[in-house]
Amino acid sequence: MKGLNATHDPARRSWVDSANVPGADFPIQNLPWGVCSEGDGTRRVGVAIGDRILDVTALEADGVVEPAPGRRVFGDGILNPFMALGPAAWSETRAALADLLDAETGERGLPLVAQADVQMHLPIFVRSYTDFYASREHATNVGTMFRGAENALPPNWLHMPIGYNGRASTVVVSGTPIRRPLGQLKGPEEDAPRLGPSQKLDIELELGAIVGFGNPMGQPVTTAQAWEMIFGFVLLNDWSARDVQVWEYQPLGPFQAKAFGTTISPWVVTREALAPFLVPTPERALPLLPYLEERAAYNLDLLLEVDLAPEGQGATTLSQTNARHLYYSAAQQLAHHAMSGCAMETGDLLGSGTISGAAPDSRGSLLEMTWNGRDPVEVQGGTRTFLQDGDTVTLRGWCEGAYRLGFGVCAGTILPAPEAP
Ligand code: MN
Numbered sequence: 001m002k003g004l005n006a007t008h009d010p011a012r013r014s015w016v017d018s019a020n021v022p023g024a025d026f027p028i029q030n031l032p033w034g035v036c037s038e039g040d041g042t043r044r045v046g047v048a049i050g051d052r053i054l055d056v057t058a059l060e061a062d063g064v065v066e067p068a069p070g071r072r073v074f075g076d077g078i079l080n081p082f083m084a085l086g087p088a089a090w091s092e093t094r095a096a097l098a099d100l101l102d103a104e105t106g107e108r109g110l111p112l113v114a115q116a117d118v119q120m121h122l123p124i125f126v127r128s129y130t131d132f133y134a135s136r137e138h139a140t141n142v143g144t145m146f147r148g149a150e151n152a153l154p155p156n157w158l159h160m161p162i163g164y165n166g167r168a169s170t171v172v173v174s175g176t177p178i179r180r181p182l183g184q185l186k187g188p189e190e191d192a193p194r195l196g197p198s199q200k201l202d203i204e205l206e207l208g209a210i211v212g213f214g215n216p217m218g219q220p221v222t223t224a225q226a227w228e229m230i231f232g233f234v235l236l237n238d239w240s241a242r243d244v245q246v247w248e249y250q251p252l253g254p255f256q257a258k259a260f261g262t263t264i265s266p267w268v269v270t271r272e273a274l275a276p277f278l279v280p281t282p283e284r285a286l287p288l289l290p291y292l293e294e295r296a297a298y299n300l301d302l303l304l305e306v307d308l309a310p311e312g313q314g315a316t317t318l319s320q321t322n323a324r325h326l327y328y329s330a331a332q333q334l335a336h337h338a339m340s341g342c343a344m345e346t347g348d349l350l351g352s353g354t355i356s357g358a359a360p361d362s363r364g365s366l367l368e369m370t371w372n373g374r375d376p377v378e379v380q381g382g383t384r385t386f387l388q389d390g391d392t393v394t395l396r397g398w399c400e401g402a403y404r405l406g407f408g409v410c411a412g413t414i415l416p417a418p419e420a421p
Pocket of ligand 1: 131132204206238351353354
């Protein structure tokens with residue numbers, strides 16, 4: 001298979017025993033990147049291996065790995081300087097770390113910390129955040145609800161990945177609480193809007209693509225070049241206030257309904273690690289303009305799951321789907337984004353848009369699962385149409401093949417709305 005090398009060898013085992021347990025998210029073939037801190041709060045870059053983290057900031061300081069000769073890229077405890085080096089350095093470093101952790105060739109005694117003993121932080125400085133709308137099933141469901149089945153897909157939808165420029169400032173790492181937003185609300189029978197806490201607080205199950213290095217302003221890229229620019233992927237929950245959205249979104253699209261919080265998982269699973277799990281995008285309903293055509297498979301065969309746990313209760317799995325349903329891949333999203341000459345930069349985050357499958361139990365938002373509140377879903381101790389205060393939503397993702405490659409979790413708990421100022 002194209003793009004595979006020794007780091008993808010299913011036979012490899014690590015001397016870190018927990019990495020070899022069947023079903024573990026982080027075997028030696030994964031090596032996702034994250035940022036953690038212990039007691040003194042100093043942020044360190046590391047890769048997950050089993051239930052441990054290999055401290056790559058320490059390895060670089062000791063000269064064991066040297067992605068940029070003569071210069072430290074992990075010293076600031078953030079991935080951006082390493083990402084800016086580009087794919088050759090990413091690949092060389094991954095190969096070196098795999099050799100260090102290998103049961104045959106590795107060196108026991110490397111700086112490891114237990115994941116249970118550290119706090120995880122945002123792995124990247126998020127330069128900008130763009131959110132797409134790349135699932136045909138999601139766009140069709142939402143369009144059917146609000147415009148009717150005849151006009152479900154907007155006329156542009158089958159020709160380009162639709163997106164909007166979101167907020168980078170409120171992208172947070174898994175585990176960060178999310179405060180219910182205040183916003184303008186106006187029911188269809190009400191004459192005027194009022195300010196209040198959103199009553200239709202929702203989730204969006206998405207895949208986040210992280211841009212490792214950018215394109216200069218004014219210089220478009222092909223889908224193949226766009227794919228090379230992507231460092232890796234995270235799970236992403238694009239929290240959404242549907243009642244705010246429905247009143248504010250015309251004519252410029254979502255604004256405050258999406259600006260109050262976006263949660264990403266702490267581990268960036270690299271594009272290289274995902275090479276064995278690439279699949280083509282679904283069949284095209286209409287031919288695309290040549291700049292959006294793909295000459296290789298850039299979608300991920302990635303199983304996804306949404307769990308909801310009310311406060312003090314166990315979790316219920318509400319939905320299971322797969323990122324392979326996305327009509328537009330991250331490479332197509334990025335190529336479209338740069339086509340105008342828009343400069344993409346190290347640390348840009350692209351949300352895929354809600355990922356829904358065709359089956360009712362594979363929908364990626366409560367809006368769709370409950371059909372805008374009409375059909376409540378069952379959770380422990382009750383039912384839900386939209387989120388209540390105290391609810392915890394957890395996204396999970398994993399690829400399954402010759403081995404399992406997990407993304408870990410992307411979780412957040414809803415806090416009550418603030419007082420209006
Ligand atoms: Mn979204």
